[in-house]
Amino acid sequence: MKYGLDIRPEAAFDFVSVGALVHRLDPGVIPFRKATECHIHVSGGEFNCAANLADCFGLTTGVATAMVDYPIGDLIAERVRAMGVTPFYKRFAHDGVRGPNMATVYSDRGHGMRAPVVFYNRSNEAAGLLKAGDFDWKSMFAGGVRWFHSGGIFAALSPTTPDVIVEGMKAAKAAGAVCSFDLNFREKLWKISGGADRAVETVAKIVENCDVLVGNEEDLQKGLGIPGPEVESKGKLDPSTFFAMIDSVIKKHPHVKVVATTLREVHSTNRHSWSAVAWIDGKTHVAPTAELDVIDRVGGGDGFASGFFYGLLSGLEPEEAVKLGWAHGALLTTFPGDTTMASLDQVKAFAKGGSARIQR
Numbered sequence: 180m181k182y183g184l185d186i187r188p189e190a191a192f193d194f195v196s197v198g199a200l201v202h203r204l205d206p207g208v209i210p211f212r213k214a215t216e217c218h219i220h221v222s223g224g225e226f227n228c229a230a231n232l233a234d235c236f237g238l239t240t241g242v243a244t245a246m247v248d249y250p251i252g253d254l255i256a257e258r259v260r261a262m263g264v265t266p267f268y269k270r271f272a273h274d275g276v277r278g279p280n281m282a283t284v285y286s287d288r289g290h291g292m293r294a295p296v297v298f299y300n301r302s303n304e305a306a307g308l309l310k311a312g313d314f315d316w317k318s319m320f321a322g323g324v325r326w327f328h329s330g331g332i333f334a335a336l337s338p339t340t341p342d343v344i345v346e347g348m349k350a351a352k353a354a355g356a357v358c359s360f361d362l363n364f365r366e367k368l369w370k371i372s373g374g375a376d377r378a379v380e381t382v383a384k385i386v387e388n389c390d391v392l393v394g395n396e397e398d399l400q401k402g403l404g405i406p407g408p409e410v411e412s413k414g415k416l417d418p419s420t421f422f423a424m425i426d427s428v429i430k431k432h433p434h435v436k437v438v439a440t441t442l443r444e445v446h447s448t449n450r451h452s453w454s455a456v457a458w459i460d461g462k463t464h465v466a467p468t469a470e471l472d473v474i475d476r477v478g479g480g481d482g483f484a485s486g487f488f489y490g491l492l493s494g495l496e497p498e499e500a501v502k503l504g505w506a507h508g509a510l511l512t513t514f515p516g517d518t519t520m521a522s523l524d525q526v527k528a529f530a531k532g533g534s535a536r537i538q539r
Contacts, residue, residue, distance in 0.1 A: 182491060183436030183460035184390055187355045191322025192265075193238035193492060195356075197314075197347045198225025198333040199306030200244050200255050203284040203477070203517060210287050210296065221258035222284065222517035224330040224363055224481055230262035231485035231519040235507065235526065238489065241265040243314050243347065245305035249273035251281050262518060269313040271305045278303035288475055289448040295476065299367075307337035314343070316350030326492060327351030330361035331394075331402055334381055335368035341381045348388035357491075359437075360385055361484060362394030362402035379404035391437040391491075392428070393484050398440070399424050403431065415444035418456040418465050425458045436460050437491070439501070441483045441508060449473050451512070455483055455505040459497045466505035467532075471512055478517035483508030485519070486526060499530070506530035 200223045206214035229240040242259065246252050246268035259266050271279045282301045289295035301307070329344045348358045362382065369378040382402045386392065399405050405427045407420075421440060428438055439457035446452065451473055455466040486507030490500025506529040507521060514520040 181494060182497060184357050184491065186357055186492060186494075187323060187325045189323075190325045190355065191239070192241055192320070192324040194229060194232050194326045194328065194488065195241040195243065195319070195324050195351065196225035196229045196328040197243040197343060198329055199223050199282060199304065199336060200226055200242075200246070200259070201282040201284050202251060202255055203286055205475075205515070206287050208288055208290045211285055214287075218515065219254065220516040220518075221255050222478065224332055224361055225328060226259070226264070227478055227481035227518050228328055228485045228488065229264045230259075231482060231507070231511075232489060233263035235519040235521050235523055236485070236489040237523065238492070239265075241267060241319070243267040243269075243319070245269050245271060245279075245281075245309050247271045247273050247279055247281050247305045255281055267314060267319055269309055271308065279305040279308060281305060286477060291447050291449060294448055297477075301336070304336065306333065307340060309337075309343050310339040311342040311346045314347065316347055320350060320354035320356075324351055324354050324356045326359065326488060327356040328359045328361070328488075329385070331363035331382065331398070332365055332368060334385060335365060335372045335378070337372070341385060344385050345388060348385070352388065357390045358388055359391035359393065359484075359488065360389045361480075362392060362398035363480075364394070364398045364402045366401075375401065378402060386432050386435070389432075389435060391439075391488075392432075392435055393439055393480075393487075395440040395442075396420050396424060399428060399438075403428060405431065416442045416452055416454050416468055418442065418454075418463070421456055422458065422463055439484075439487055439504070441480055441505075443479075448476075451476070453479075453505070453509050453512075455487075455501055455508065457487070457497065457501045462497065464498050464501045466501050469505075469509050471509055473512045475515045476512055479508045479512045481517070482511030482519060502530040503527070
């Protein structure tokens with residue numbers, strides 16, 4: 180049992196996640212109030228991890244989610260297929276006027292001293308209608324599953340989505356999986372979903388079933404209801420604040436064996452210092468610091484989680500797993516969109532200290 184986790188050596192699925200699929204409208208460096216055209220990216224924290232693990236890391240992955248039968252749904256489904264992810268859809272019919280809808284994320288990229296701006300239209304979102312019983316987990320996991328994943332954004336969508344996560348985790352556990360949860364605390368979502376107290380209560384019920392958590396200091400405080408440490412962080416890249424909270428996390432959730440997050444100091448929209456940290460079965464690990472020239476910061480955290488999970492699924496040494504996640508998250512910020520365009524060779528080279536010298 181490595182990392183304190185019992186990871187199956189093989190199964191029909193290496194990784195399955197449950198969450199919401201969204202499409203992101205991206206006008207690039209032009210703010211929306213002046214935009215005349217947009218790129219469309221398909222995203223969703225849980226899907227991003229499944230897509231990255233399939234496309235870059237070559238694993239067999241799936242995603243359980245809502246799908247609406249209308250052209251936007253078709254567009255999203257095409258991207259799911261293109262990334263090599265097996266979909267398990269609960270389908271909804273669109274009424275031609277009001278929905279239900281596939282959620283829209285509006286996100287420009289900002290530039291220099293102008294920060295990116297993100298806002299949403301999640302009105303009548305199909306994923307928020309998902310409820311326990313909508314997926315045949317037993318059939319999905321008939322051949323086994325090694326890792327199951329979900330996140331805090333999906334948990335906050337409606338009163339019924341947390342039940343979907345818990346049901347999926349219990350079924351995945353029965354099929355031999357490790358379960359992970361990205362706390363991904365979003366104040367705006369929880370504000371309209373019952374507030375801070377409901378967030379802590381809801382997340383606690385989910386984390387009861389988890390072995391691995393992803394989340395920064397704010398996620399741990401607001402998602403798990405854990406007080407912040409007395410010690411002040413020396414900077415955004417100082418891991419001491421994060422590690423100071425681990426004792427409280429493990430005291431509250433002693434079954435959790437791994438907690439990890441990225442560290443990012445934003446100098447400007449296009450210039451970040453980037454690192455990552457992990458607590459793995461009682462030991463701490465810190466990635467190097469890289470200076471990033473960022474094209475699109477969205478999805479970097481999911482990029483880290485994907486590479487980190489791959490390292491653990493591959494049985495690498497903990498330090499190497501953290502570095503793989505750090506390297507993949509860094510590379511993902513050099514591509515437009517929320518999912519990977521990196522190759523595994525590129526990730527491994529960067530993790531070993533590769534440079535930006537031209538490859539001939």
